[in-house]
Amino acid sequence: QLGLGAWAYDRGEFVSAQAPRLPLSTQGLHYGTAVFEGIRAYRSHDGLHLFRAHEHYARMLRACRMLRITGIPATVGELVDITVELLRMNAHDGDVYVRPLAHKLSLLPGTPPGVSLAGVSDALSITTFGYPTAGDVQEVRCALSAWRRPPRDTLPAQAKIAGGYVTSALACDEARAAGYDDAILLDRSGNVAEATTANVFAVRDGVLVTPPDTGDLLPGITRDTVITLCREAGMTVLERPLSPADLYTAEEVFLTSTGKEVASVVALSGRDIGSGTAGPVAARVAALYRTAVTAQDAQEPAGGESRPEWLTPVLPS
Ligand code: PMP
Numbered sequence: 001q002l003g004l005g006a007w008a009y010d011r012g013e014f015v016s017a018q019a020p021r022l023p024l025s026t027q028g029l030h031y032g033t034a035v036f037e038g039i040r041a042y043r044s045h046d047g048l049h050l051f052r053a054h055e056h057y058a059r060m061l062r063a064c065r066m067l068r069i070t071g072i073p074a075t076v077g078e079l080v081d082i083t084v085e086l087l088r089m090n091a092h093d094g095d096v097y098v099r100p101l102a103h104k105l106s107l108l109p110g111t112p113p114g115v116s117l118a119g120v121s122d123a124l125s126i127t128t129f130g131y132p133t134a135g136d137v138q139e140v141r142c143a144l145s146a147w148r149r150p151p152r153d154t155l156p157a158q159a160k161i162a163g164g165y166v167t168s169a170l171a172c173d174e175a176r177a178a179g180y181d182d183a184i185l186l187d188r189s190g191n192v193a194e195a196t197t198a199n200v201f202a203v204r205d206g207v208l209v210t211p212p213d214t215g216d217l218l219p220g221i222t223r224d225t226v227i228t229l230c231r232e233a234g235m236t237v238l239e240r241p242l243s244p245a246d247l248y249t250a251e252e253v254f255l256t257s258t259g260k261e262v263a264s265v266v267a268l269s270g271r272d273i274g275s276g277t278a279g280p281v282a283a284r285v286a287a288l289y290r291t292a293v294t295a296q297d298a299q300e301p302a303g304g305e306s307r308p309e310w311l312t313p314v315l316p317s
Contacts, residue, residue: 002097003130005090009082010125014089017127028103028123031115032163035063038258039098040131041087041314044294048087048096050312051293053080055221056258060100063159064122069102071122080312083126087314090128097131097259100124103162131259137278137286138263140255142195143175144244145183149193152215160218168196182255184247184268187216192242198257199223200265202242202250203274203281209246212239222256222289225310229288244268252279261293262286 008017015021028034039056041048057079064072073079083098090096104120111119147170149157155164167185175183175196184200187193192200192211199220201210208230213219227237247253251274253265262285264278295311 003092005086005092005096005128005130007086007089008125008127009086011123014086022123023106025106026103026123027105027107027120028101028162031104032161032166033067033115033117033120034101034103034162035060035067035069036099036101036160036162038160039083039100040258040293041096041098042133042293042295043094044296046295046313047316048092048314049293049295050080050083050087050098050314051258052221052225052310053083053098053312055224057100059158059160059221060102063156063161064102066156066159067102067104067161068117068120069104069122072102072124084312084314086126086128088316091316092128092130095131095133097129098126099129100126101162133261137254137282138260139266139278140181140260140263141179141267142265142269143178143180143183144247144269145171145175145185147171147174147183147185149185149187149216151188157216157218172196184265186244190243192244192247193217194220195255195257198255198260198263200242200247201226201254201256201285202247203252203254203279204246204250206236206251206281208235208237208281208285209242210237210239211242220257222258222261225292226256226262226285226289229292230285233284233288247273250274252281254282254285262289 004017007014037056037060039053041050054076057076102124105123106121108119171183184195185193194217230237253273255263264282
């Protein structure tokens with residue numbers, strides 16, 4: 001269960017998270033001209049730490065440049081500081097999910113009506129949710145969606161642009177209506193792009209393979225974390241195109257995202273992947289990931305060391 005924190009950040013102030021304060025004319029709502037992030041903070045023996053918050057906010061600020069969103073705190077450092085302050089105020093018990101949202105707000109005087117980015121004011125809000133971490137590797141059953149990942153000449157794929165999530169919502173909704181947990185989308189050329197909110201990895205002949213970052217998928221921060229940790233642990237990771245058949249015949253398939261962490265895809269469109277249960281490689285990758293996010297050096301057999309540069313402490317005030 002997600003528990004909304006009592007306080008939120010909204011346009012320069014800390015306010016009650018319950019109070020609806022946006023005008024109905026909010027442009028981001030009408031045109032999807034908003035960008036968001038999903039950041040996790042994990043509690044371990046030495047307190048709460050944000051995981052790779054700098055990389056998440058750097059990605060958000062790049063997306064803001066794309067949408068001409070300028071009227072918000074302009075540096076990664078400021079955004080991280082606001083988030084730390086908000087987490088202190090909300091004092092969640094366990095792990096936390098942080099949701100910053102930057103969006104176009106309203107036409108400035110003199111701007112003609114229309115779907116414009118320039119001449120429209122901007123806003124930033126941040127909300128936090130208690131988000132307990134599942135213990136074991138999650139097992140998900142996916143549908144191969146008929147919806148395609150919009151190509152990069154249709155939507156900037158590197159940015160988490162709110163409007164772009166309509167494709168994800170259609171694909172996820174259809175998959176769930178048909179009894180699956182999630183959907184995997186192909187790109188225009190029929191290669192695997194990503195899941196609705198996660199990147200895809202396959203294990204083939206013991207080697208990890210993930211679609212390359214060619215501009216047609218969101219280069220996930222969890223994807224980067226997993227590639228880095230697995231290579232450090234001596235595993236081979238290739239970034240090369242995957243076809244649907246490559247997934248059907250893989251030993252294992254797993255998804256990576258901030259929200260899902262490492263989730264094993266045990267079936268795809270009614271076919272079991274590998275043994276039809278979470279496999280050993282996904283379990284090992286999940287253990288490496290856990291070590292990194294909880295700032296703890298793992299015991300063998302998972303191995304792995306914590307990386308302080310990925311963690312921002314949220315010390316109680
Ligand atoms: N692809 C899409 C479309 C997503 O929404 C997400 C979640 N942000 C990801 C991939 C994974 O990104 P990350 O690992 O940075 O959470």
